[in-house]
Amino acid sequence: MIIVVRLLLAEPGFGNSKKSGRKFTMPCGQKTNPLPATGVAAALCYYSVIISLLLRAVAIPKKTRDRILAAALELFNERGEARVTTNHIAAYLGISPGNLYYHFRNKNDIVRCIFKQYCAHLTKSFTPATGSASASPALWFHYLDAVFYVMWEFRFFHANLEDILRRDPQLHAQYLEVQRRLEGHLQAQLREFNARKVLAVPEQDIATLAQTLTLMVSCWVSYRRMQLLQPCIIQAVLYEGMVRVLILLKPYFHENKGLELDQVLAHYHALAASPGDPFHK
Amino acid sequence: MIIVVRLLLAEPGFGNSKKSGRKFTMPCGQKTNPLPATGVAAALCYYSVIISLLLRAVAIPKKTRDRILAAALELFNERGEARVTTNHIAAYLGISPGNLYYHFRNKNDIVRCIFKQYCAHLTKSFTPATGSASASPALWFHYLDAVFYVMWEFRFFHANLEDILRRDPQLHAQYLEVQRRLEGHLQAQLREFNARKVLAVPEQDIATLAQTLTLMVSCWVSYRRMQLLQPCIIQAVLYEGMVRVLILLKPYFHENKGLELDQVLAHYHALAASPGDPFHK
Incomplete structure (x- = not known):
């Protein structure tokens, strides 16, 4: 990420966000209004886009193991970790508990x-x-x-x-x-x-x-x-x-x-x- | 307590702690060395004494109800509240659980x-x-x-x-x-x-x-x-x-x-x- 920071700092267009007047997507899909074209505001907009892209990349797991981890994270966050069992995670994904236990011990x-x-x-x-x-x-x-x-x-x-x-x-x-x-x-x-x-x-x-x-x-x-x-x-x-x-x-x-x-x-x-x-x- | 603060501020001997050179008892019996005779240090010593006296006054409960509360507080602090039951408190005081339940519902x-x-x-x-x-x-x-x-x-x-x-x-x-x-x-x-x-x-x-x-x-x-x-x-x-x-x-x-x-x-x-x-x- 720190490399991204440096690349952005070196980018010629950095600081021109006002011209486009577009809305940027914040982490987790939140919309923000365009801000004045200061270096600060521009930095903010760029980071919002980068983080948003990173979040989307994280949000498309393909392998079963990754799908289990993503589902567990989602359920833990929504319901509280203490209230979520491995059975809840398997049921949420529509897989058997045995399949889950093939990937994780507990x-x-x-x-x-x-x-x-x-x-x-x-x-x-x-x-x-x-x-x-x-x-x-x-x-x-x-x-x-x-x-x-x-x-x-x-x-x-x-x-x-x-x-x-x-x-x-x-x-x-x-x-x-x-x-x-x-x-x-x-x-x-x-x-x-x-x-x-x-x-x-x-x-x-x-x-x-x-x-x-x-x-x-x-x-x-x-x-x-x-x-x-x-x-x-x-x-x-x-x-x-x-x-x-x-x-x-x-x-x-x-x-x-x-x-x-x-x-x-x-x-x-x-x-x-x-x-x-x-x-x- | 705020009245005590004001009384102390008005006290003529306030600020003379160096003369006596005595050791003061901090809350919970901790000893402190005498400090330089500034207003700050004197204030500190006086408060230590006051708090110490207050703690001692709190530490001699007489009625069963007060003894139960004092014992519960001690056990909760030492063992963690989650690990202490009413039976532990009664046993610690050498009283019957029935006696405890006469004073507290749960x-x-x-x-x-x-x-x-x-x-x-x-x-x-x-x-x-x-x-x-x-x-x-x-x-x-x-x-x-x-x-x-x-x-x-x-x-x-x-x-x-x-x-x-x-x-x-x-x-x-x-x-x-x-x-x-x-x-x-x-x-x-x-x-x-x-x-x-x-x-x-x-x-x-x-x-x-x-x-x-x-x-x-x-x-x-x-x-x-x-x-x-x-x-x-x-x-x-x-x-x-x-x-x-x-x-x-x-x-x-x-x-x-x-x-x-x-x-x-x-x-x-x-x-x-x-x-x-x-x-x-």
Whole structure:
């Protein structure tokens, strides 16, 4: 993904989205209105298209094994992982339980395979950027869209994280390893933002801030579920979480980046206020 | 508690802790070394003593009903609420299950009564301060000690919050009401800190910051449990959480409050690094 960021930054047409005036498709099919032709808005539109294409590519699994994983992910997200059995998954796909067990030993085995997909997205999306790309607003969109993607596509995981980890020590160990790596990447990225005068985070607070950001992303879904008498996680709720992530960083932004930040915030605020709800349609 | 804060602020000997050089007892019996005789350190020592006395007062229940509640709280905190039954509580106290059921209908009834204690502490401790007290570091210690108290004394609740709320809609509704009230108080306090030039939080970010602070306090225990292969919540872990709460506010502090903040942070950093572990002794 980071290569895509760099290619986009080098593309001559980058920043001309206003000319076409077309509507772009956001992740999970959400429509957005065209934005002013700033670098920020253009970056946003391009990322929306890229992520949308990636989602569509992910959405057409062909092999039975892939179909089982896709169906499990869909059911876990819609009904909650704890309430979905291997029999539910087989019935949903119209295959026999025996066929499912040919590919997976049990439900934990399926969860582990989905966790691998989750890790692959994290690894692709959160490798720290260096050089001129690291000072570009395009990178903020890249990260925020990636945060949204993992929060939304794997929302069952964040909604029931402690239970899932507690019953599978092997998965738990892998999760901790990934978290450690991610926090390290995030710290490196914050230092790079500091060096490029995007942010000014005191060195002694970088580790804590990185941890707070990962806490916010990890806990947001379950926190918001607790705030609702009828738990119902919709995309707007996750966009609210992303706005909070940005607000956490806001006091550290250099003044000359304030306008760009305001545009980014306004965009995600609008998405957070959107009534679109493909999860419970 | 807020009355105690004001009495302490008015007390003539306030700020003379260095003279005596005595060791003060922190909540749950933790010893601390004497600190320099600044107003900040003195405030800290006084609050430690007050909270310690309060804890001791709470720790000597006399009636059977109170003994049941105290035992339940202790067992929930030590073993996890999900693993403790009414029979465990009765056996722990050496009373018959019938005697327990004379006082409480079931475990949920006990949890609700403990929740009332939790609410009472929240209401006492987080009423917004106004006037000169609101610009004093004594107030930060008051709030931070109160945060520690509810996080530590009711850690079972934060460790298993979603489950507990989900199975008891009446408790859930009460929890949401308390959370709303708390966030309102916190917003009012942030505005008061702004007015007193302790903080400079932009008005449009106050609601979000208040929510992020309550999220941090609500989710810290379960987040940290997920970071440990063997879940074991010790006091130091909760002090880590309080340091994170302070770091969230740090970028908003006025420059002339920087030194005081550094002292507060250093104190809680030291507690977070302390090996004291009365929970798993």
